[in-house]
Amino acid sequence: MSTRRTRSLVPYLLILPTFVFVAAFTIWPTINAIYTSFFRQRLNVARFREPTFIGVENYVKLFHDPRFLNVLRNTFIYVLGTVPASIIVAFLFAWLVNRKIKGVGWVRLGIFHPTILPMVSAATIWMFFFTPDYGLFNTTLSRLGYQGPQNWTGNPHLALLAVMIVAFWKNAGYYMIFYLAGLQGLPHDVFEAAVLDGATTWQQLRYITFPLLRRTTLFVTTIAFIGAFQTVDHIFVLTQGGPSGASTVLLYYLWQIRFEYQDVGKASAITVILIALLLIFTVSNFMLSERKEEA
Amino acid sequence: MSKRWLFTLLSLLLIGSFILSACGKATEAPATQAPATEAPTEAATEAPTEAPTEEPPAEPVTIQFFYPVAVDAPIADILKGYIAEFEAENPDINVEPVFSGGYGDTYTAIMTAIDGGAEPPAAAVLLATALYDLVNADAIVPLDGYLDQMEDKDAYLNDFFPAFMENSTYDGHIWSLPFQRSDVVLYYNADLFKEAGLEPPNSWEAWGQAAEALTVRDGDNVTRWGLEYPSGWPYWLFQPLAIGSGQNIVGDSDTEVYFDNPDVIEAVQFYIDLSHKYHAMPEGVQAVWGQAPTDFASGQTAMIVHSSGSLRGILDQADFEVGVMPIPGQEPDTYASVPGGGNIYIFKGAPQEKQDAAWRFITFLTQPKYAADFSINTGYIAVRQSAYDLDAMKAYVEQVPQALATRDALQYAGREFAVQDLGEVRNIFHDYLQKAYNGEMTPEEAMAAAQKEADAALEPFRP
Numbered sequence: 001m002s003t004r005r006t007r008s009l010v011p012y013l014l015i016l017p018t019f020v021f022v023a024a025f026t027i028w029p030t031i032n033a034i035y036t037s038f039f040r041q042r043l044n045v046a047r048f049r050e051p052t053f054i055g056v057e058n059y060v061k062l063f064h065d066p067r068f069l070n071v072l073r074n075t076f077i078y079v080l081g082t083v084p085a086s087i088i089v090a091f092l093f094a095w096l097v098n099r100k101i102k103g104v105g106w107v108r109l110g111i112f113h114p115t116i117l118p119m120v121s122a123a124t125i126w127m128f129f130f131t132p133d134y135g136l137f138n139t140t141l142s143r144l145g146y147q148g149p150q151n152w153t154g155n156p157h158l159a160l161l162a163v164m165i166v167a168f169w170k171n172a173g174y175y176m177i178f179y180l181a182g183l184q185g186l187p188h189d190v191f192e193a194a195v196l197d198g199a200t201t202w203q204q205l206r207y208i209t210f211p212l213l214r215r216t217t218l219f220v221t222t223i224a225f226i227g228a229f230q231t232v233d234h235i236f237v238l239t240q241g242g243p244s245g246a247s248t249v250l251l252y253y254l255w256q257i258r259f260e261y262q263d264v265g266k267a268s269a270i271t272v273i274l275i276a277l278l279l280i281f282t283v284s285n286f287m288l289s290e291r292k293e294e295a
Numbered sequence: 296m297s298k299r300w301l302f303t304l305l306s307l308l309l310i311g312s313f314i315l316s317a318c319g320k321a322t323e324a325p326a327t328q329a330p331a332t333e334a335p336t337e338a339a340t341e342a343p344t345e346a347p348t349e350e351p352p353a354e355p356v357t358i359q360f361f362y363p364v365a366v367d368a369p370i371a372d373i374l375k376g377y378i379a380e381f382e383a384e385n386p387d388i389n390v391e392p393v394f395s396g397g398y399g400d401t402y403t404a405i406m407t408a409i410d411g412g413a414e415p416p417a418a419a420v421l422l423a424t425a426l427y428d429l430v431n432a433d434a435i436v437p438l439d440g441y442l443d444q445m446e447d448k449d450a451y452l453n454d455f456f457p458a459f460m461e462n463s464t465y466d467g468h469i470w471s472l473p474f475q476r477s478d479v480v481l482y483y484n485a486d487l488f489k490e491a492g493l494e495p496p497n498s499w500e501a502w503g504q505a506a507e508a509l510t511v512r513d514g515d516n517v518t519r520w521g522l523e524y525p526s527g528w529p530y531w532l533f534q535p536l537a538i539g540s541g542q543n544i545v546g547d548s549d550t551e552v553y554f555d556n557p558d559v560i561e562a563v564q565f566y567i568d569l570s571h572k573y574h575a576m577p578e579g580v581q582a583v584w585g586q587a588p589t590d591f592a593s594g595q596t597a598m599i600v601h602s603s604g605s606l607r608g609i610l611d612q613a614d615f616e617v618g619v620m621p622i623p624g625q626e627p628d629t630y631a632s633v634p635g636g637g638n639i640y641i642f643k644g645a646p647q648e649k650q651d652a653a654w655r656f657i658t659f660l661t662q663p664k665y666a667a668d669f670s671i672n673t674g675y676i677a678v679r680q681s682a683y684d685l686d687a688m689k690a691y692v693e694q695v696p697q698a699l700a701t702r703d704a705l706q707y708a709g710r711e712f713a714v715q716d717l718g719e720v721r722n723i724f725h726d727y728l729q730k731a732y733n734g735e736m737t738p739e740e741a742m743a744a745a746q747k748e749a750d751a752a753l754e755p756f757r758p
Contacts, residue, residue: 044428131586132577154580156733240528243580243729259403260718
């Protein structure tokens with residue numbers, strides 16, 4: 001009896017070092033954020049500098065604030081717009097370059113290269129692409145017959161799309177690498193058998209490739225979703241969240257509230273909302289995927 | 296058996312705590328060792344010549360000096376040179392310059408350190424407009440105590456350009472001194488003006504007409520704009536329009552704004568008119584702060600409104616005569632501008648001897664000699680008026696007369712926008728100003744809404 005109980009300690013000891021770091025840098029700050037979100041603390045107001053307990057007032061105020069609701073709306077558009085698009089395109093790229101053609105190495109490099117750029121450099125390059133009149137993006141578009149507004153980063157209807165385009169351009173190549181690795185790990189004999197049985201390309205994709213890549217997809221959707229919530233560097237460079245808040249997303253707003261408004265309580269409440277959103281997605285993504293696996 | 300596991304667990308914990316403490320030491324080591332390793336060289340070179348018989352000099356104080364880089368100039372190298380000269384004169388002080396990103400990053404870094412209970416740098420360059428937030432956060436100390444000890448206090452203070460001191464005073468104290476300062480100016484292509492027989496504009500109307508005359512169209516396409524006027528982060532460049540219209544958006548009070556004043560609304564309308572009435576400027580919000588100087592230098596636009604800090608870059612690129620002037624006002628022969636840039640602050644969290652050392656460093660840096668040198672090497676305006684009487688400065692403005700124009704614009708400058716709760720109030724103003732620029736609201740509606748929200752944000756700060 002005693003041997004059994006002590007032996008079960010081994011795995012806990014093995015994860016102890018990781019646990020210490022996760023506890024110190026993830027779990028503790030999370031608990032701390034939840035705690036401070038129930039307090040009013042504003043560092044730039046002398047009499048609110050010391051925290052006062054106010055219950056859920058920070059949350060109530062946030063959900064009655066049209067600015068915050070607009071930020072949530074922008075965030076959903078941003079995430080739902082960039083994540084599926086970049087994953088689908090990443091798969092298409094991976095599928096296209098996963099074959100033996102001359103020069104395929106260059107094509108892979110071409111698709112992958114935005115990934116190795118820091119986000120700030122990528123955004124700076126795109127700032128020049130987006131320049132009205134002579135920017136590369138606008139001249140290309142107008143050659144394709146586009147006649148709409150060219151002021152991508154200053155137009156309230158285009159600014160969010162502009163930062164989404166940059167995120168898409170930056171990430172599709174990154175996710176492609178995971179799919180490429182997944183595709184190259186697939187067994188050849190299954191496909192050969194399928195071809196012998198007369199399966200079309202679409203049938204091969206639908207009944208062999210997609211199911212076998214499910215774990216890759218789970219991984220890619222998870223990191224893509226979390227990444228979409230976390231990447232705001234390009235917004236600092238391209239639009240500063242503007243014009244009039246049109247391209248402000250959750251994490252950027254969190255930064256503004258914490259460091260421009262110096263409102264610790266409200267910033268903590270936004271942090272909790274952000275963590276909750278990420279948890280809801282990640283857990284449901286895992287559960288959906290696991291259920292499919294069982295079925 | 297279970298005892299063995301307990302032993303293993305305990306030893307692991309011990310190892311863990313050892314590693315943690317070692318990490319702590321490893322990061323602290325450079326800070327504590329630096330003075331020790333540098334002290335002997337200082338003592339060896341300075342002590343025998345200056346004080347051969349007195350007791351050996353005390354352990355030098357090491358202070359950190361945080362600075363942001365916001366212009367295209369080798370600020371780090373320039374500062375290193377000044378610090379070397381300062382340390383040679385003051386062997387009992389070591390200054391450790393810390394480059395800390397942009398203004399926002401520097402502010403964030405220092406405030407985070409203070410929140411976390413760490414010691415802030417003794418001195419740092421932050422935006423002049425950060426004053427109220429810094430005072431409310433109890434982060435900085437007033438400089439009056441030091442200034443009162445100066446023999447030439449009034450002469451010293453009065454030698455700074457008054458416009459640069461506008462955001463230094465609060466609650467009856469002086470909290471900061473100007474260091475890297477700029478203002479808003481109008482850059483115009485003097486060659487194009489000459490060709491078209493135009494004079495530099497002296498009023499809004501003349502400005503709009505000149506911009507219209509210099510706009511070149513090829514069918515529907517504009518091949519050269521008359522004017523580019525960045526508005527991605529709009530309050531600063533907008534202020535000269537409001538001042539030129541007769542009412543700055545901010546007054547002497549730290550809790551009042553004048554967004555819905557009729558003159559301010561007229562100023563918003565004039566910005567829109569430049570596109571809609573004179574057709575001389577791209578429509579809507581122009582998020583082109585970074586490109587505007589290049590567009591101007593390469594002839595894509597005949598004029599830009601920009602920071603005086605861009606002068607050097609523009610002169611390096613442009614192959615035409617660059618004109619620099621204050622922003623024209625609404626009435627003939629009136630002009631306007633607004634100062635910008637960073638002041639030096641001393642932080643409360645630093646020990647007293649470090650604060651004292653920081654003050655000596657500040658008085659060193661603000662000497663006319665260094666103000667002039669800094670201006671010549673960076674393009675910033677020298678913060679001391681007497682700097683312009685120095686030979687080096689005279690030789691410089693002989694070569695680059697535009698540098699005098701950036702200084703002269705200061706006489707038309709109003710106070711830079713700074714109020715309590717600046718981050719929030721500025722965001723409100725930006726949102727509605729951009730809505731007006733983009734035609735989502737009329738200037739009247741937008742400014743009325745901005746005033747209402749700003750008043751609500753400022754209410755808790757009012758007496």
